[in-house]
Amino acid sequence: MSKGHFISVVLPIFNEEDAIPQLLQRLRDVLQRLPGKFEIIAVDDGSRDGSLELLQKAKENFSQLAIVQLARNYGQTAALAAGIDHAQGDIVITMDADLQHDPGDIERFIEVLDEGYDVVSGWREVRTDSYASRRLPSLIANFFMRWMSGIPIRDFGSTFKGYKAQLLKEIDLFGELHRFIPVLAHRLGARMKEIPITVHPREKGSSKYGLGRIFGVFEDLVFLEFYSNHLTKPIRGFGRLFILFFAIGFFISLCLMVIWCLGIIDRVLDHGAMLLFSVFLMIVGVQFLVTGILAELLSRIYLQTGNRKIYSVREVHKAEA
Numbered sequence: 001m002s003k004g005h006f007i008s009v010v011l012p013i014f015n016e017e018d019a020i021p022q023l024l025q026r027l028r029d030v031l032q033r034l035p036g037k038f039e040i041i042a043v044d045d046g047s048r049d050g051s052l053e054l055l056q057k058a059k060e061n062f063s064q065l066a067i068v069q070l071a072r073n074y075g076q077t078a079a080l081a082a083g084i085d086h087a088q089g090d091i092v093i094t095m096d097a098d099l100q101h102d103p104g105d106i107e108r109f110i111e112v113l114d115e116g117y118d119v120v121s122g123w124r125e126v127r128t129d130s131y132a133s134r135r136l137p138s139l140i141a142n143f144f145m146r147w148m149s150g151i152p153i154r155d156f157g158s159t160f161k162g163y164k165a166q167l168l169k170e171i172d173l174f175g176e177l178h179r180f181i182p183v184l185a186h187r188l189g190a191r192m193k194e195i196p197i198t199v200h201p202r203e204k205g206s207s208k209y210g211l212g213r214i215f216g217v218f219e220d221l222v223f224l225e226f227y228s229n230h231l232t233k234p235i236r237g238f239g240r241l242f243i244l245f246f247a248i249g250f251f252i253s254l255c256l257m258v259i260w261c262l263g264i265i266d267r268v269l270d271h272g273a274m275l276l277f278s279v280f281l282m283i284v285g286v287q288f289l290v291t292g293i294l295a296e297l298l299s300r301i302y303l304q305t306g307n308r309k310i311y312s313v314r315e316v317h318k319a320e321a
């Protein structure tokens with residue numbers, strides 16, 4: 001391994017009092033053996049059990065532990081984002097705080113980053129959770145994400161990941177988007193690698209999610225397709241839909257007119273359904289156009305706020321003065 005890094009481990013925590021003592025102990029053991037510095041950023045996501053008190057107590061004799069206390073429960077993505085914002089290291093590791101992820105894997109994550117990758121993602125090769133409510137939905141979601149994003153990753157949902165901090169800080173996390181970090185990273189030109197990890201069955205506490213999250217994932221998927229492929233020029237996609245719908249509608253109307261002029265039919269209104277259909281297509285087409293113009297305006301405002309850029313730089317070699 002190289003000279004050593006400053007490693008920031010980010011832990012989103014919502015009611016994990018049963019897991020915290022053991023987790024911190026394991027993390028400390030693992031991180032102390034690595035060269036360089038480390039910090040652990042525990043983000044208390046509005047826990048209602050003793051998690052916060054436990055963390056505060058642990059901090060008394062654990063100088064590398066930082067606590068970020070969120071004002072209420074915002075969800076895992078927000079907790080991750082808060083932790084990432086506070087991370088000072090050049091490498092950021094995110095992992096679940098429920099002991100399902102094994103701190104022992106961190107060393108391999110760092111080796112992969114040292115090989116030159118920007119993102120290393122844990123792949124849950126063997127999964128122990130329920131097939132119907134967890135694995136099957138996840139198989140389907142992963143299939144769609146691979147297909148829509150074109151990124152050959154097997155497991156988008158895994159939150160055990162390692163990043164070069166420089167890249168990670170450029171990613172905007174919003175909504176439930178932590179599952180899509182690979183997609184957002186890909187947009188920034190990140191080099192990614194997936195490695196198998198061991199995932200332990202949850203022994204302490206309980207999962208914070210139910211079946212409800214499946215719907216959220218599919219909505220995010222639709223949004224992400226837009227965000228990663230059309231953000232800088234939305235009018236193009238919508239414009240094409242406009243042309244397609246309007247052209248078909250117009251063509252049908254035109255045909256009706258022509259056969260009426262030629263005297264093949266007596267009254268256009270006898271073919272009311274056709275007429276209605278063609279007008280409907282044209283109206284839908286115009287709606288796409290209007291939506292496209294709005295999206296175009298919105299994306300320009302979006303890209304102008306903050307310091308969002310339409311590109312991402314890996315490195316700059318300055319000219320010598």
Ligand code: UDP
Binds near residue numbers: 012079100
């Ligand atoms: N978590 C959080 N806020 C929430 C829900 C979950 O910070 O609103 C944390 C939780 O404490 C854990 C991680 O996110 O560290 C993953 O949650 P969980 O284990 O419930 O998800 P699962 O493993 O069932 O996908």
Ligand code: MG
Binds near residue numbers: 096098100202207
């Ligand atoms: Mg879990």
